[in-house]
Amino acid sequence: AQSVTQLDSQVPVFEEAPVELRCNYSSSVSVYLFWYVQYPNQGLQLLLKYLSGSTLVKGINGFEAEFNKSQTSFHLRKPSVHISDTAEYFCAVSYAGGTSYGKLTFGQGTILTVHP
Amino acid sequence: EAGVAQSPRYKIIEKRQSVAFWCNPISGHATLYWYQQILGQGPKLLIQFQNNGVVDDSQLPKDRFSAERLKGVDSTLKIQPAKLEDSAVYLCASSPKGLALAKNIQYFGAGTRLSVL
Numbered sequence: 278a279q280s281v282t283q284l285d286s287q288v289p290v291f292e293e294a295p296v297e298l299r300c301n302y303s304s305s306v307s308v309y310l311f312w313y314v315q316y317p318n319q320g321l322q323l324l325l326k327y328l329s330g331s332t333l334v335k336g337i338n339g340f341e342a343e344f345n346k347s348q349t350s351f352h353l354r355k356p357s358v359h360i361s362d363t364a365e366y367f368c369a370v371s372y373a374g375g376t377s378y379g380k381l382t383f384g385q386g387t388i389l390t391v392h393p
Numbered sequence: 394e395a396g397v398a399q400s401p402r403y404k405i406i407e408k409r410q411s412v413a414f415w416c417n418p419i420s421g422h423a424t425l426y427w428y429q430q431i432l433g434q435g436p437k438l439l440i441q442f443q444n445n446g447v448v449d450d451s452q453l454p455k456d457r458f459s460a461e462r463l464k465g466v467d468s469t470l471k472i473q474p475a476k477l478e479d480s481a482v483y484l485c486a487s488s489p490k491g492l493a494l495a496k497n498i499q500y501f502g503a504g505t506r507l508s509v510l
Contacts, residue, residue: 281435313501320397320484320501321436367435380449381499383435 279304281370283384290358291392298353298387300368310351311369311381312342321367327351338362363391395419397502399485405508411473414505418466418487424448425462426499427470428484436484442468472507480509 284299302308309328313321325336332344342353351368368384398417406412418425424443428436439458441449444465453460457476462468472479486499 318503318506320399320503321486322501323498326498369435380438380441381436383437385433385435 279308279370279372279382281368281382281384283366283368283387285387286385287388287390289390289392292360293357295356296354296358296362296389298366298368298389300351300353300384302349302351302368302370304349304370304372306372309371310342310344311371312336312340312351312353313367313369313383314338315365315367315386317364324353324366358389358391360391360393362389364389397485397487397500399483399502399505401505402503403506403508405510406475407510408477409474411471412475412507413469413471414483414485414507416468416470416485416502418468418485419489419500421489422487422500423465423490424488425468426486426488427460427468428486430482430484430504432481439470475507475509477509480507482506 280303282301290296311326312324314324315321324340325334325342327334327344335341340353340355342351344351365386365388367386369381371381397419400415404412426441427439429439430436439453440460442462445462458472460470482504484504485502488499
């Protein structure tokens, strides 16, 4: 079964500092990878996705992530965070076909708190 | 375009009572998902519909949970009777046909927060 591990449950950071949220997945086949953001009392919003092609993926709000197949990782980065980036971030994986068609498996989430 | 609509936003019930949640997906989206998100955890898929047929309900506790998708559009998720451990946010998501579905791109509603006392 596919699984996703987000290595940090909470990440505090000061405004304008860089941040990296770590995500590792387990898979022996091709995958699609996603990062979602969830603001308080809201649903999940897609930040970015890796489907194929370039391993560096750029998303909304200045976020980017790099797919590393050998390390089965998909870490999320932002060079300079804002107070408004405070939210919970979820990494998700889906197998590219087979019986897992259409299924997303989520990590447990990382709460990013940006301090002034 | 309008997003995924869910109601109610909040619900408080006592254990052993029943409750129902409603979801209206994005217009034209053939696939609909219900997720359960317990505090401190990522969303867990409960059931997936393709049009009005069930594709996957392997993680749905069928002794107490049921779901239906009327005419392949709106969907309701019901819990009867509710237990304390059902306290969670219930998220609905939808996905269009074709290439987007194959890439599993899903669009989420704001969720219904259920508290079972």
